Amino acid sequence: MNSFLSWLEGGPVTEAIRGTPYLYPVLGSLHILGIALLVGPTAAFDLRLLGLGKRNLPVTTVAGFLLPLSRLGLVIAVCTGVLMFLPGASVVVERGSAPWKLGLLLIAGANVLVFHRRTYRTVSDWDLGESPPAPARAAAVVSVTSWAGVTVAGSLLAYT
Ligand code: HEM
Numbered sequence: 001m002n003s004f005l006s007w008l009e010g011g012p013v014t015e016a017i018r019g020t021p022y023l024y025p026v027l028g029s030l031h032i033l034g035i036a037l038l039v040g041p042t043a044a045f046d047l048r049l050l051g052l053g054k055r056n057l058p059v060t061t062v063a064g065f066l067l068p069l070s071r072l073g074l075v076i077a078v079c080t081g082v083l084m085f086l087p088g089a090s091v092v093v094e095r096g097s098a099p100w101k102l103g104l105l106l107i108a109g110a111n112v113l114v115f116h117r118r119t120y121r122t123v124s125d126w127d128l129g130e131s132p133p134a135p136a137r138a139a140a141v142v143s144v145t146s147w148a149g150v151t152v153a154g155s156l157l158a159y160t
Contacts, residue, residue: 002090005089005090005093006090008085008086008089009086009087009088009089009090011086013083013086014086014087017083017086017087018087024084024087027080027083027084028080028084030076030080031076031077031080031081031084033073033076034073034074034075034076034077034078034079034080035073035077035151035154036073037069037070037072037073037076038070038073038074038076038077038147039073039147039148039151040069040073041066041067041069041070041073042066042070042143042147043144043147044062044066045062045063045066045067045070045140046140046141046143046144047140048062049132049136049137049139049140050132050137050140050141051130051131051132051137055130058127058128059123059126059127059128059132060123060127063120063123081154092157095156095157095160096156096160097153097154097156097157097159097160098157100149100153100156101150101153101154101157104146104149104150104153105150107142107146108142108143108146108147108150111139111142111143111146112143114139115136115139115143118135119133119135119136119139120136
């Protein structure tokens with residue numbers, strides 16, 4: 001494990017990040033923009049699933065508009081997060097917040113998969129309803145709490 005982390009810290013991409021002035025803060029800014037694009041639209045979609053906010057809009061319309069933005073945000077957050085991880089890999093993995101961030105990311109990702117592979121398949125039955133079924137509302141609660149948790153754990157990553 002240690003030799004793998006040392007290998008990551010000494011690789012050519014890591015050297016390029018270290019050797020390019022301002023690249024790390026630029027990556028940090030893009031990370032935050034990715035998080036905004038991911039968490040904002042996801043939370044708005046979750047509110048619709050909970051039967052709150054824009055109840056007159058079909059769920060499929062809300063999903064079609066917001067979920068592509070969330071996917072783009074996730075790609076940006078993951079790519080920039082991995083690049084920011086490389087220069088201090090052995091320090092970051094020792095932080096107490098690291099397993100929280102990873103665990104909550106896995107929960108959030110698993111929730112997305114279960115929602116799209118199971119619950120969303122029946123959306124035509126509840127597309128126009130004001131109150132989607134319990135599994136959809138449960139997915140929304142897990143989504144809001146796990147993405148908020150990833151954000152909190154991500155902020156703590158720099159400190160503890
Ligand atoms: C594989 C995915 C990800 C990796 C590897 C990753 C890694 C990192 C790293 C290395 C940092 C910098 C910590 C430091 O300054 O020492 C960071 C910051 C942060 N991350 Fe991530 N991250 C990922 C995805 C996410 C996601 C999806 C979110 C939110 C939903 C998030 C939220 C944050 C926040 C809020 C910060 C603090 C930003 C700041 O204060 O400037 N991260 N992340």
